[in-house]
Amino acid sequence: MKWPIESKLNGILVLVAVIPVWEFISRAELVNPLFFPPMSKILQSFFLLVLSGDLPYQILLSLKRAAAGYLLAALVFIPLGVVMGLYPWVYRLLEVVIEMARPIPPPAIVPVAMLFFGLGDEMKIFVIFFSCAWPILLNTYDGVRNIDRLLIDTARTFGLSRRRMITRVVVPAASPQIMTGLRVSLAIMLILVVISEMVGSTDGIGYFILDAQRRFKVDQMYAGMLSLAIVGYALNQLFFLSYHRFLAWHKGLTGVDPA
Amino acid sequence: MKLFGRINLAGLATFCIFLLLWEGFARASPLLQLYFPPVSRILLSLCQLIFSWELVGHIVATLGRFLRGYLLATLLAVTLGIVLGYFKLAYSLSESLIEFLRPMPSVAIIPVAILFLGIGDAMMVAVTVYACAWPILINTIAGVKNIDRTLINTARTFGLGRWKALRKIVLPAASPYIVTGLRVSLAIALILVTTSEMIVGVSGLGFFILDEERSLRTDNMYAGIFLVALLGYGLNRLFLVLEKRAMAWHRRMTAGEQI
Secondary structure: OOOOOOOHHHHHHHHHHHHHHHHHHHHOOOOOOOOOOOHHHHHHHHHHHHHOOHHHHHHHHHHHHHHHHHHHHHHHHHHHHHHHHHOHHHHHHHHHHHHHHOOOOHHHHHHHHHHHHOOOHHHHHHHHHHHHHHHHHHHHHHHHHOOOHHHHHHHHHOOOOHHHHHHHHHHHHHHHHHHHHHHHHHHHHHHHHHHHHHHOOOOOHHHHHHHHHHOOOHHHHHHHHHHHHHHHHHHHHHHHHHHHHHOHHHHHHHOOOOO | OOOOOOOOHHHHHHHHHHHHHHHHHHHHOHHHHHHOOOHHHHHHHHHHHHHOOHHHHHHHHHHHHHHHHHHHHHHHHHHHHHHHHHOHHHHHHHHHHHHHHOOOOHHHHHHHHHHHHOOOHHHHHHHHHHHHHHHHHHHHHHHHHOOOHHHHHHHHHOOOOHHHHHHHHHHHHHHHHHHHHHHHHHHHHHHHHHHHHHHHOOOOHHHHHHHHHHOOOHHHHHHHHHHHHHHHHHHHHHHHHHHHHHOHHHHHHHOOOOO
């Protein structure tokens, strides 16, 4: 039998093999086990933390903040992007302000947010809102601007009202690009919730990881990272699922997978 | 493309009105001044900070970490990406590991880096390398995988050695993808440098901004944010210029972009 070179099984085998290799490196003290505890110990504290509800609680806190900022950004910036795409004068009015604010690296906003909102949830929500804004706004704008003129003209010919035109023609036609913006923002959202919790917070998964490191509970730190990897993976998968659901019509229409 | 192809007067006007409103409100209310010092005062502190050389050290520190992290990440990720894109077995072995690690928000690696590398430059550079490597790696893999087989077969037919084929065929053919990855990583690098500066806090613009916020010198804080934004903007511009030069051959070949 030939070795199945392109099988996904290979990768999963490697992933599984990491566990004993890690265990060995740590037990043999090839790397200081103080920094690099055995995988068995990490997994043990991971399960303990999950069962005690500690880790799920911290993750839930973080996800709550993340979701609030993300949804708020989508709620504000998708409509704004649509308006900017439909009315070039709105875009021209806002262009300079946007181009000035966009290059600010999101972490630089954290101190400003702390100044205004303290260390509470609002601060993180604002930071996430701000940093998710640009991909959503600019992708929506791009999507709307690049809609086939024919679509809009046809809708006009059929006498669609402005409102129906936007909800029935413009937004659906731009939705693949809007989704792209939302997908980019999803990764940014997760990064920023962790950053804001590391810099200014007393709870949440970002704080948990950094705090575990500072208290030298290294196994708990790795357990926190493991949970974060799982959450990130799950969020991505969830997004793809809903993506294909929402855009199934698009795929059927064009015969290409928009992803 | 001219540098000042068109000047968006309406946009500039909006921006000026925004600044004037800021100035006016800040001057009118002493309470607001604490959070929003007048723009004129921010500019004044910016000049003072620059001429007193206080900020120059921070800028140099941030820029140095940025450059080291970014360049090292490019070197590592492009090399690894070519290997993984070219050899199917290597890819299938590492696929699951990549898929598992990639969705984890990269900032979560900061505590681990602190453990292993302390709170010096090495830690910040390492974190930047880790985070920047992902987009470059993924894009390089995709680029190498999507190379037209005919290109490689032609090279073989002409008797090009492996090394030469790599340099003359694989790298150029994958370069549009690689450049995309490099551009995404540019923003990520700045995020990681400023974040780690905030968390371990010794020097750099990230540290400066957070420190000024904590000591309630908000005008300095805004001045710092302005500088980081300027840095991000300048680096992005520089990248676009370099990209235009390096990829001119590609545009000539595809005629995709007619500027």
